[in-house]
Amino acid sequence: MHKIWLIFQREYLVRVRKKSFIIMTLLAPLLLAAFLVIPVLLANISDKTEEIGVLDESGLFQNKFTSTPERKFVSLSGNLNNAKAKFLQSKLTGFLYIPKLNLDNPAGIRLYSKSNASIDNKLAIESSLRNEIENLKFQRSGIDRATLEDIKTDVAVSTTNLSDEGEKDNNAFVTSAAGYASAFLIYIFIFMYGVQIMRGVIEEKTSRIVEVIISSVKPFQLMMGKILGIAAVGLTQFLLWIILSSLVTSVIGAQFRDKMVPPPTTAAITANPENEYTASKKTNAMQEAFKAFDNLNLPLILGSFIFYFLGGYLLYGALFGAVGAAVDNETDTQQFMLPITIPLVMTFVVAQTVIIKNPDGPVAFWMSVIPFTSPIAMMIRIPFGVPTYQLLLSMVLLVLGFIATTWLAARIYRVGILMYGKKVNYKELSKWLFYKV
Amino acid sequence: MPKNCTFGIINCKALSILKIAGVSKRYADHVALQDVNFEIPAGSIFGLLGPNGAGKTSLIRIITQITGADSGEVYFRNEKLKPDHIKYIGYLPEERGLYKKMKVGEQLLYLAQLKGLSKSDATQKIKSWIHKLDIASWMNKNVEELSKGMQQKVQFVATVMHEPELIILDEPFSGFDPINANIIKDEILELREKGSTIIFSTHRMESVEELCDYIALINRSRKVLDGSVQDIKDIYKTDTYLVEGKGRLLVLSPDFEVLEQTENHGLFRASIKLLNNTKPNDLLRYLIPTVEIHSFREKIPSINDIFIQKVNENTHA
Numbered sequence: 210m211h212k213i214w215l216i217f218q219r220e221y222l223v224r225v226r227k228k229s230f231i232i233m234t235l236l237a238p239l240l241l242a243a244f245l246v247i248p249v250l251l252a253n254i255s256d257k258t259e260e261i262g263v264l265d266e267s268g269l270f271q272n273k274f275t276s277t278p279e280r281k282f283v284s285l286s287g288n289l290n291n292a293k294a295k296f297l298q299s300k301l302t303g304f305l306y307i308p309k310l311n312l313d314n315p316a317g318i319r320l321y322s323k324s325n326a327s328i329d330n331k332l333a334i335e336s337s338l339r340n341e342i343e344n345l346k347f348q349r350s351g352i353d354r355a356t357l358e359d360i361k362t363d364v365a366v367s368t369t370n371l372s373d374e375g376e377k378d379n380n381a382f383v384t385s386a387a388g389y390a391s392a393f394l395i396y397i398f399i400f401m402y403g404v405q406i407m408r409g410v411i412e413e414k415t416s417r418i419v420e421v422i423i424s425s426v427k428p429f430q431l432m433m434g435k436i437l438g439i440a441a442v443g444l445t446q447f448l449l450w451i452i453l454s455s456l457v458t459s460v461i462g463a464q465f466r467d468k469m470v471p472p473p474t475t476a477a478i479t480a481n482p483e484n485e486y487t488a489s490k491k492t493n494a495m496q497e498a499f500k501a502f503d504n505l506n507l508p509l510i511l512g513s514f515i516f517y518f519l520g521g522y523l524l525y526g527a528l529f530g531a532v533g534a535a536v537d538n539e540t541d542t543q544q545f546m547l548p549i550t551i552p553l554v555m556t557f558v559v560a561q562t563v564i565i566k567n568p569d570g571p572v573a574f575w576m577s578v579i580p581f582t583s584p585i586a587m588m589i590r591i592p593f594g595v596p597t598y599q600l601l602l603s604m605v606l607l608v609l610g611f612i613a614t615t616w617l618a619a620r621i622y623r624v625g626i627l628m629y630g631k632k633v634n635y636k637e638l639s640k641w642l643f644y645k646v
Numbered sequence: 647m648p649k650n651c652t653f654g655i656i657n658c659k660a661l662s663i664l665k666i667a668g669v670s671k672r673y674a675d676h677v678a679l680q681d682v683n684f685e686i687p688a689g690s691i692f693g694l695l696g697p698n699g700a701g702k703t704s705l706i707r708i709i710t711q712i713t714g715a716d717s718g719e720v721y722f723r724n725e726k727l728k729p730d731h732i733k734y735i736g737y738l739p740e741e742r743g744l745y746k747k748m749k750v751g752e753q754l755l756y757l758a759q760l761k762g763l764s765k766s767d768a769t770q771k772i773k774s775w776i777h778k779l780d781i782a783s784w785m786n787k788n789v790e791e792l793s794k795g796m797q798q799k800v801q802f803v804a805t806v807m808h809e810p811e812l813i814i815l816d817e818p819f820s821g822f823d824p825i826n827a828n829i830i831k832d833e834i835l836e837l838r839e840k841g842s843t844i845i846f847s848t849h850r851m852e853s854v855e856e857l858c859d860y861i862a863l864i865n866r867s868r869k870v871l872d873g874s875v876q877d878i879k880d881i882y883k884t885d886t887y888l889v890e891g892k893g894r895l896l897v898l899s900p901d902f903e904v905l906e907q908t909e910n911h912g913l914f915r916a917s918i919k920l921l922n923n924t925k926p927n928d929l930l931r932y933l934i935p936t937v938e939i940h941s942f943r944e945k946i947p948s949i950n951d952i953f954i955q956k957v958n959e960n961t962h963a
Contacts (some may be wrong), residue, residue, distance in 0.1 A: 212760060215756065215760055221747065221748070223745075234768075258854075405897055413744075413745075414743075416743040416744065416745060416746055417739075417741045417742055417743030418743045418744055420712070420739040420740070420741050420742065421737070421738075421739060421742055421744075421757065421801075421804065422757075422760065423712055423744070424710040424711075424712055424732070424735070424737040424739070425732055425757070425758055425761050425762075426759040427729075510884055576929050627707075627712070629741065640674060644674070
């Protein structure tokens with residue numbers, strides 16, 4: 210045990226002190242910060258007023274366009290050709306031409322601009338026009354807009370889990386997102402750090418230090434020390450990411466709160482009642498999402514995340530180690546990597562498509578129980594709620610699974626690390642399993 | 647070195663540090679060792695000799711407990727080999743290296759701790775070694791910044807810093823440059839003085855002949871010969887003498903046989919074998935009246951010659 214501990218320390222310290230580790234650990238939270246800050250900054254930069262000329266031949270829209278901080282409407286007069294000529298010499302960014310209109314089929318409205326018209330402008334103008342035409346039609350049919358708004362009813366179904374433990378509000382979107390995020394992290398983690406194990410083993414082989422080391426320790430100790438040391442590196446990085454990210458988001462949150470809510474685009478359209486209504490619906494949804502997030506069983510999710518994180522990593526890590534031992538350099542790893550990567554990639558794809566839609570179906574059940582797929586599949590399911598016996602079964606099988614792969618890997622490893630200059634195939638590998646060493 | 651010991655060929659009563667008893671080892675497709683027996687006397691320098699692929703490295707890997715024997719036993723200080731013995735053995739493999747991106751000092755400390763030394767013990771021993779070999783200034787350098795010769799010194803320190811009783815060096819001089827090789831040779835002799843036993847494993851017999859007290863020859867997975875260098879040479883010497891001198895050499899006696907003779911500008915050089923129990927002085931007496939003798943010495947077979955002879959016997963048998 211003492212020797213595993215020594216190896217563990219070396220593997221951990223060497224990696225944690227590497228520049229690439231420090232950079233990655235700092236960069237991820239900074240990137241997150243950038244994602245949060247840059248859109249806000251960009252939105253503020255583009256805040257300059259555009260002027261749009263309106264030539265209304267129908268006479269229906271006099272003073273009906275409300276100017277906003279982004280967009281100012283100016284009435285033009287004269288005929289179309291005149292207006293076009295004037296527009297070209299003016300500073301106006303756009304020029305809206307409304308011909309005489311048939312209310313039932315309003316055609317021929319055109320927005321001229323010097324460069325391509327922005328989608329924002331087009332949408333805002335369309336919305337104003339639609340609104341006004343609808344108003345006119347209501348008047349024509351003798352309906353009052355206010356009465357109509359009164360009739361409109363908003364129905365939203367809130368979802369609640371009813372179980373023996375009581376009632377809990379939930380939100381399918383939040384639950385899926387929580388599951389997806391944790392499954393994705395596990396997927397990435399297994400790959401990133403699994404490959405590190407493989408590289409570490411290859412490094413020891415190519416630098417020819419391995420024989421020096423295994424004259425002092427058992428190959429199994431060397432392999433386990435390395436796998437556990439790298440796991441600790443991964444957990445450290447993960448922990449630092451969580452701490453730094455929450456720091457960054459809270460700092461940014463404090464700095465930019467007023468600018469971020471409400472976002473500038475929604476401010477522009479709240480002018481008319483219909484948009485106001487959608488906006489309020491949005492905030493409702495947000496509140497509901499936050500509530501649902503609070504109602505997720507976070508201790509369970511976090512606890513099982515750590516478990517599947519480590520379990521999946523140990524299961525695959527041992528195999529990555531065996532691959533490293535079987536080859537002389539990284540270019541030879543391809544043929545052995547395939548059977549390791551296929552179950553991982555497949556589970557991740559199936560998880561996003563099948564399991565997330567039907568988290569209690571047979572595919573979800575089997576994939577969340579089989580050790581090679583369970584770390585990813587189960588994490589998708591857990592936020593939706595998984596029967597305890599399934600969770601236990603899956604966990605027990607995962608533990609058995611990594612004991613089995615570790616045993617298998619150790620047998621390949623002990624032979625492989627002393628084998629040089631031999632191209633190994635699967636037949637050869639299977640022979641190694643039964644070598645007496 | 648136990649001088650009173652007629653070792654190997656005749657039974658040895660000296661304390662042996664290592665006893666190889668009937669060790670066999672086979673891999674899937676070939677036999678690496680077949681019933682190998684010999685003992686290594688404590689405090690000696692022992693040459694484990696044989697051509698490439700003879701089974702030397704397989705035997706060493708069994709001694710260092712990297713692999714196990716299929717049958718037979720290895721005894722270290724009269725105890726069956728066990729994991730605890732690792733710390734008494736220092737091993738410099740033929741395939742050797744260091745972590746490239748690790749500092750020399752840290753690396754030595756790590757390797758010493760793996761051997762079972764405590765951190766403070768290890769630190770102290772490393773200190774004394776680096777001063778001895780004058781490499782103190784490298785301690786904070788990464789191994790990849792060192793030249794190959796420097797790395798070899800570090801590897802040597804890593805092998806011996808825990809003061810092992812048994813030091814195994816597999817092809818030790820193959821990678822060393824001549825200057826380092828001499829430094830290492832001196833260190834090895836000094837370690838022997840302090841009581842360590844050293845095993846040299848090599849296929850280049852001439853490189854260790856002068857250093858070894860005892861040897862074992864291994865060929866095609868079997869031991870073909872072992873014993874003290876002196877004894878072996880005594881057995882394999884052929885009563886042949888090398889004579890150089892001036893004049894016309896003419897040997898007509900049935901007691902002497904000229905094996906080889908060259909002449910150049912009135913100087914001759916000849917190998918003469920003594921027959922019928924004659925002594926070297928008889929040969930001298932016979933020659934002195936006819937030629938002027940410049941040098942006269944016994945032709946002692948090199949281990950290399952003996953080895954070739956042994957191997958040929960084996961192949962033809």
